[in-house]
Amino acid sequence: MSKTAVLFLFALPAFAAVTGTVINRTTGKPQPGATVGLNLLGQNGIELIDQAKSDAQGKFTINQEVTGPPHLIRTAYDGVTYNHMLPPGSPTTDLTLEVYNSSKEPGAAKVSKHMLLFEPSGGQMVVNETFLYNNDGKIAWNDPDNGTLHFYLAAGAGGKVKVNATAPGGMPIGAALTKTSRPDVMGVDFPVKPGETRFDLTYSVPYADGAAYEGKIVTKDENTYLIAPNGVTLTGEGLNDLGQEPRTQAHIFGFAGTSYSIKLTGAVAASADNSGSTDQDNGPQIEQIMPRLYGKAIPIMAIALGILAVGFVLLYRSQPSPQNVQGAKTSPQSRK
Numbered sequence: 001m002s003k004t005a006v007l008f009l010f011a012l013p014a015f016a017a018v019t020g021t022v023i024n025r026t027t028g029k030p031q032p033g034a035t036v037g038l039n040l041l042g043q044n045g046i047e048l049i050d051q052a053k054s055d056a057q058g059k060f061t062i063n064q065e066v067t068g069p070p071h072l073i074r075t076a077y078d079g080v081t082y083n084h085m086l087p088p089g090s091p092t093t094d095l096t097l098e099v100y101n102s103s104k105e106p107g108a109a110k111v112s113k114h115m116l117l118f119e120p121s122g123g124q125m126v127v128n129e130t131f132l133y134n135n136d137g138k139i140a141w142n143d144p145d146n147g148t149l150h151f152y153l154a155a156g157a158g159g160k161v162k163v164n165a166t167a168p169g170g171m172p173i174g175a176a177l178t179k180t181s182r183p184d185v186m187g188v189d190f191p192v193k194p195g196e197t198r199f200d201l202t203y204s205v206p207y208a209d210g211a212a213y214e215g216k217i218v219t220k221d222e223n224t225y226l227i228a229p230n231g232v233t234l235t236g237e238g239l240n241d242l243g244q245e246p247r248t249q250a251h252i253f254g255f256a257g258t259s260y261s262i263k264l265t266g267a268v269a270a271s272a273d274n275s276g277s278t279d280q281d282n283g284p285q286i287e288q289i290m291p292r293l294y295g296k297a298i299p300i301m302a303i304a305l306g307i308l309a310v311g312f313v314l315l316y317r318s319q320p321s322p323q324n325v326q327g328a329k330t331s332p333q334s335r336k
Contacts, residue, residue: 034075118228225252
């Protein structure tokens, strides 16, 4: 080979590839057999480009060059998919991708906050529920047959409910429902990974001003809050009046029971925020501003922080006519 040819070969750029190691944080060891997929994020959504399996040392190589729009690496292991974003210009070699073993048992996963926001208006009442799951363990909870989160759905909702779930560090996506042994309790097919997972539910029920409305708490909640927006009065037994959230003037009530019967009068008042923001009409595109309430905090301070924290729920407004997603299923690859 001539000297000119050798110089030409050295001048060629090396072929770019996506490389790295899959680490199982449950065992602390490299994880073989995980499926690592490189996806393009574009106008058509998530588009799979190529994928590979991790080897005996957890190593993987995807012989594709990453240029242009953002890319997403999705690592599937033990029935759960984990996401790793690749913004433009970010490193694509020697990556570390984390996975966990999964179980059908909750393990360390528990509901740290459960908030119900009642919005009566014009013969209908929209109910927004938010569940915050904390999983302090090293095992993901995944039960596609029975669902992870279970929640009560009033008969007046007609089985129609919109569910969005947000994995740790992820974005809200639609989640599928599953049936349980109880006709008034539904499950959500979405894994609860180590970290914090959020569920947002919205449904509508018929309602008359001052009529009784009954519901149930079927999860073991550390903190449950019933919330009436500005302009609505909420009364009932077993409620702990925590006062008003300063920004939105919503009234917050703590609740420790497993079933409630409440009455609401009035209607949702117009927002006092005249900034022109339309975030409330765009679904759950909100940042969580809730301070964590630690077990050893002074009770009065914890209540005060709780009142301030619950305010973020009022920024969540879903579509007025929730879609009926009962029976829809998603594959593990499509769950964050």
